[in-house]
Amino acid sequence: MSIFDHSSDTHSEHSLLPVAEVFLAAIIWSSSFVAVKVVLAYTGPFTTGGLRYFIAFLMSIPLLVMKRRSKGQVTLPHLTKAEWIQLSAMGISQYTIGNAALFFALQTISATSGALALSLVPIPVLLFSVIFLHERPRGFQLAGVVIAIGGSLLFFSPGIKTEQPIGLIALSITILSFSVFPILGRRFARNRSLDNITLTSVPLGIGGGALLVFALFVEGVPRMPLQAWGLIIGLAFVNTLLAYLLYNHSLQHLTAVQVNVMLNLAPVGTALIAWGALGERITPLQMLAMFLVIVGAVLTQRRMPRRGIEIPEGIEIPK
Numbered sequence: 382m383s384i385f386d387h388s389s390d391t392h393s394e395h396s397l398l399p400v401a402e403v404f405l406a407a408i409i410w411s412s413s414f415v416a417v418k419v420v421l422a423y424t425g426p427f428t429t430g431g432l433r434y435f436i437a438f439l440m441s442i443p444l445l446v447m448k449r450r451s452k453g454q455v456t457l458p459h460l461t462k463a464e465w466i467q468l469s470a471m472g473i474s475q476y477t478i479g480n481a482a483l484f485f486a487l488q489t490i491s492a493t494s495g496a497l498a499l500s501l502v503p504i505p506v507l508l509f510s511v512i513f514l515h516e517r518p519r520g521f522q523l524a525g526v527v528i529a530i531g532g533s534l535l536f537f538s539p540g541i542k543t544e545q546p547i548g549l550i551a552l553s554i555t556i557l558s559f560s561v562f563p564i565l566g567r568r569f570a571r572n573r574s575l576d577n578i579t580l581t582s583v584p585l586g587i588g589g590g591a592l593l594v595f596a597l598f599v600e601g602v603p604r605m606p607l608q609a610w611g612l613i614i615g616l617a618f619v620n621t622l623l624a625y626l627l628y629n630h631s632l633q634h635l636t637a638v639q640v641n642v643m644l645n646l647a648p649v650g651t652a653l654i655a656w657g658a659l660g661e662r663i664t665p666l667q668m669l670a671m672f673l674v675i676v677g678a679v680l681t682q683r684r685m686p687r688r689g690i691e692i693p694e695g696i697e698i699p700k
Contacts (some may be wrong), residue, residue, distance in 0.1 A: 410620060413640070417487065430589075436589075468580075524677075524680055
């Protein structure tokens, strides 16, 4: 199955493909902090985010056109008013507000604190999943959430600095904003009401475009060296377009909680990259914490109902 379509599910209940997709997305996103910190030396946080996400949207247009032509259509995707509202909410919350707040916070706080914020996202995602998606984690999965979050707190707690209240407020906004995208994305993906390219492209265009316009008013026209432009283009194509195609497709088969707990591996990956590239030390306690995060991520994948969790309510599974 291609990550670019939404054809019927051919995976068995023990399929590793969606897990591999979100794991690959986590690996890709683990490099984002390092690249963003470099770009922030040349331009503002809103410009960095706006360029990254809007360029990713422009890169997605050929895929969107190819998808429509494969269906014999040459028009834009036909979306209902409710779908436009939900896609706009996904784009504004994830790209305009969430990432803008995160990039702003990275100017005043450490990358460690920023990584910790991402590690806490599964908490509101868990609550919202129960309330809005009626997806309740089972015993092993709930234990996995607790273990993964505890491991993340243990790993990053030595580097947390509390003397930057503005940065911490921005991180709080980031946590809440990032919890909206997986809930709405999971709803679309579970119902298969939109193809994966549309689900990825439209929020990027709306959220990234809004952030870029805001950045031009606040920070002006960017003036950056070729190195910074190269990093932004790389962030747009690999860390944004490709990673979100994988992420959104995995939501067809995994719950929002499962996916976001798996993404707790990304901040740990960031620390490993910093260890190798920057020589930052990893303590034995942090190694133990990394093990806990991995164990928690594995536990959240246990006991998935047959054919994912996509069986409509009221339909019984033959024994």
